[in-house]
Amino acid sequence: MTSHQWTILALPSRFAICRLEPTAPLPSWSSSDGFCSITRTADEMSIVCLEQAVPEGTKCEKGWRCLRVAGTIEFSVVGVLAALVTPLAEAGISVLAISTFDTDYLLVKEKDFEKTVAALRQQGHMVE
16 A cells, blocks of 8 residues: 555535436536546446536435545555545545546545545645
């Protein structure tokens, strides 16, 4: 595992995690300004986007906050997610992790946000 301490940026918005059928067309509301993630599998299409973009009647869970690892992480760096999610698991905080080409994102329920920040800081990570 890496011994790095990471700088974590808290995104200001609230997010929703939505589930659509795997063959559903990509909805226009899914791609919003800022962070959004769309994953399609044989079983489902999951969309993480701004909470206010999700129309009524969409199967989703609202009330998520998003944290981003600052900067770009090389693919050769080992243990980034483990260094971040292990202290959260030990604190009893559920996490949805999403990785992109450049970095990693963690989504936690808004009710757990302050506890998340405290647990990460206790491990030496800087949360802004």
